[in-house]
Amino acid sequence: MSFIHDDFILQTDTAKRLYHEVAKDNPIIDYHCHLPPEDVAQDRRFRNIADIWLGGDHYKWRALRTNGVDEKLITGDADDYDKFMAWCKTVPATLRNPLYHWSHLELVRYFGIDDLISEKTAPAIWEKANTLLAQDDFSANGILKKFDVKVVCTTDDPTDTLEHHVAAAKDPNVTTGMYPTFRPDKALKIADTANFNTWCDKLAEVSGIDTGSFSGLKDALKQRHDFFHSLGGRLSDHGLEKCFCDFVDDATAASIFDAARSGKSVTSEQADQFASTLMVYFGQLDSEKGWTKQLHVGAMRNNNTRLFNQIGPDTGFDSIGDYPQGVALSRYLDRLDMDDTLPKVVIYNLNPSDNYLMGTMIGNFQDGSIAGKIQFGSGWWFLDQKEAMELQMNTLSNLGLLSKFVGMLTDSRSFLSYPRHEYFRRILCNLIGNDVEQGLIPNDWDLYAPMVKDICYNNAANFFGFEIPS
Known part of the structure; x- marks a missing residue:
């Protein structure tokens, strides 16, 4: 028998039936990845x-x-x-x-x-x-067709021109919906004054709005947010060590911004205050348009200074961080909720010791308006493997509603990553199938099979609001 056989990972008859009859042939919505948009537009x-x-x-x-x-x-x-x-x-x-x-x-x-x-x-x-x-x-598009990828959401800076998304949308040979995701991390990094100012100047250039003032910065960010929306974007994303929650008024944020734009140094406390204020603004923008905000929290990046200087970022020198998450995350979500501007949110946790924290936190801000409005996202990065995906799903099952989970994504830069959806689906079916055969779930196909199909595809299709190509 081949190592990767039809029943790989599937340990019970129920798990095998679930995978082959329910999970296997669903299309893919890859709602978070790092594929280069030009590769799709140019059919690399x-x-x-x-x-x-x-x-x-x-x-x-x-x-x-x-x-x-x-x-x-x-x-x-x-x-x-x-x-x-x-x-x-x-x-x-x-x-x-x-x-x-x-x-x-x-x-x-x-x-x-x-x-x-x-x-x-x-x-x-x-x-x-x-x-x-x-x-x-x-080719790039041939692979997307082969794996029935209906939607790909790339990860894009507000200063990106999105020219490749525009080109792909006009190309009848691109049958996958490729949509941008608004990732404004550089807007938060005001402590690095030189790079921040360079980024603000680029934002002004691409938006056509003067970013010499804090109000101008916000207007330019909104203009880009609107542009992302016009191209089908329905998600934002933030890569954070932990949430920012040192909130100040716009006047205080503007004074910090003015200092940075004039080349003056910004303290770490001021940087946190500025970032906190912008994160509230980003939540407001998402809420207005019915978007989903993604929060990737807990990564400790670029640990190896020598090799970072030699090779650069995103080359394999990052790890799980042990940052305190609970208070900051609660305050940030609560601040948006108090103003009735809390959008749909997916929280990706990188430290498994915080799983139960995240599993209970999402329940604090469910409000009955949208099923699963606040999501505990699938195992991310170092946790997108069998053990950690089971830990995430067990946590969500114990503390929330697994049935409303929006499922898997690749989070990948590689066109060879689509079997990760298969991997996830096999793990999910094995988890549910084992529970059925142990008597922990009623042996009622009509009860659990629809849940598996929802997690594999329907929940994501309904939750994010994408236009899904036929």
């Missing part, structure tokens, strides 16, 4: 399997470094085949790491290759995969 072709399999994948890069592979064969200028061989030599060392599952799922689902990955099998994998990659259905 990949020169070989190393290009599509290893490029930008910092999960694999971390494993390669841990296995003693030189950086030249990871992010350096080594030959693609040599990089590919380095990864194939590393895969056997990843046993019990989710990379072992993901890598084999990727080979089977994209290339029909069910060999175990190793130095020995690498040459044949290279030849077969590269032959297939030359075919039309292995």
Whole structure:
């Protein structure tokens, strides 16, 4: 039997039936990812399997470094085949790491290759995969069609022109709805005065609004928020160590802004006050349009200074942080709720020790207006693997309503990541199937099968308000 067989992960007859009859063939709504929009708009072709399999994948890069592979064969200028061989030599060392599952799922689902990955099998994998990659259905849009991806939400700065989203929307060959996500993290980083001012100038250029004042900054951000909306964007996103909750009035925020724009230094306390004020404003913008706000909290980024300076951000030197989350998150959500401007929210937690905190926090701000208005998001980053996804779903089940969960996303820069939806669906079906066979859930197909289908697709389709291509 092949390692990735039809019943991979599925331990009971009920789990197998749920997956094959209910979960397997649902379309995909990838409501948060980091795919380059130009790759979709230009229908990127990949020169070989190393290009599509290893490029930008910092999960694999971390494993390669841990296995003693030189950086030249990871992010350096080594030959693609040599990089590919380095990864194939590393895969056997990843046993019990989710990379072992993901890598084999990727080979089977994209290339029909069910060999175990190793130095020995690498040459044949290279030849077969590269032959297939030359075919039309292995372009960026060919892959999206193959996996029935209805919606892709990219992650975009307010200063991005979104030209590729415009082009893709006009191209009849792009059958997936590609929508921008408003990610204004740079607007919060006022303590880095030089880079903040450069960013404000770029915002002024792209919006056509003078950002020399705080009111001008807000107007420019609203103009970009409106533009994102006009192109189908229905989500914002914030990558935070923890929420900002040191609220001040606009006059105080404006004085901090004026100091930064004149080149003066800003204290950490002032930076927090400024960011807190803007985060309230961003909540108001989202609420006005019926958007969903995503909060990614808890990452400790760029830990390795030497390699950050050498290679740059998003290259595999981040980790789980142990920041205090509860008070700040509560105050931020409460501030928006008091003003009746709390939008739909998805909270992604990176520290599993905070799971029960998050599971109870979302219940504080459900108001009956929208089912599952405040979501405990799927396992994120280091937690998008079997154990942690089960922990997240168990937490949500115990403290909230799993039935209203909006399900999985890729959070990926790679076009080879769509089997992660399959991985999630198998884990979900195994969880529910095991409960049924242990007598923890009534053995009533009409009770639990619709819930599985909702989590796999319907909840996301209904919750976010996207225009979903037919």
